[in-house]
Amino acid sequence: MVAIPEETIDIEARQEATSRNGLRFDGKSRRQRVSASGQGRHGIIKHLPTRCAAMSYTNAVGIASPPADSRYDSFTQSIHWLTLLAVAIAFGAGLVMEEMPRGPEKAQLVNLHTSIGVVLMALTAIRLSWRVAAPALQPTPGPQLLRLGAKVVHVALYLVLFAIPITGLLMMAAKGRAVEVFGLFTLPPLMPTDRALAHSLEDVHEVLANLLLCLVGVHTAAALLHRFVLRDSVLSRMLPVGAKTEAERR
Incomplete structure (x- = not known):
């Protein structure tokens, strides 16, 4: 073994x-x-x-390059919707006061209209400053022509949002009127009284207001196009937190 x-x-x-x-x-x-x-x-x-x-x-x-489906920060969203609210109030007040007879009620509405214009100019300046300071979102994929059109409309909106209050203030100054902003402070006339110039500035002011209305319409139509046709996250970027982006739904 x-x-x-x-x-x-x-x-x-x-x-x-x-x-x-x-x-x-x-x-x-x-x-x-x-x-x-x-x-x-x-x-x-x-x-x-x-x-x-x-x-x-x-x-x-x-952090340096945010994803395309991320949202705008809450401050940018707040400035955006406050600007829209200010435009709506100023435009509505402008339409109503044109039909009103001279009197204290019309003077109060004119003061509200001009005060909202000053606020609108300040909001636009804050928005542009924050746009430079805050990191920009990456553009969403889409046709190059559509993205170029969006840039043109945005630039035009910023220019008109500045031009309308400025022409309004100059018009009031040319009429020899000071601007009282919500009863908090008063802006003195920026130029000598000139009735002919005031009339011309009033026409320019009205044309710019109608142009702003058209630009807001184009801007709104483009947002709805992105939401219901292209079905991307462009509109969701500027909506409150309650609305989910496409990336969050996935």
Whole structure:
């Protein structure tokens, strides 16, 4: 009879035990295999600095270039909707006061109209300053011509939103009237009285107001086009948090 070494018997016994437990036996202990594969506790800790550095770099890149489906910040949204509200109030007051006879009621409405104009000019200046300071959102994918048209309309809106209050203030100054802003402070006339110039400025003011109405209409139609036809996130960017973007719905 051939004598079988005790070491061979011990190895075969361990192989049989590990086979019953559904484990593969390769001559190494579990701790040795985990350490060799680099997935043990010490292996993970060893690679943590490199992984954290990679994550930090990725986050930094994400902050520098926001995704196309991200929203405008709450301050930009607030300025946008306050501007729209101011335009609506000023335009409505302008239409009503044209039909009113001279009197204290009309004078109060004129003061409201001019006060809203001053606020509108201030909101536009704040919006432009914040636009320069805050990181811009990436443009959404779409036809190049449509994106170019959007830029043209935006520039025209900013110019008209400045031009309308300025012509209004100059018109009031040419009529020899000071502008009282909500009863808080008074803007003195910016030029000598000139009735002929006041009449011309009034015509320009009215033309600019009608142009603004057209630009707002085009801007609104484009937003609805993006929402219901192109189905992208352009409109959702400027809506309150309650409305989800396409990326959030996915």
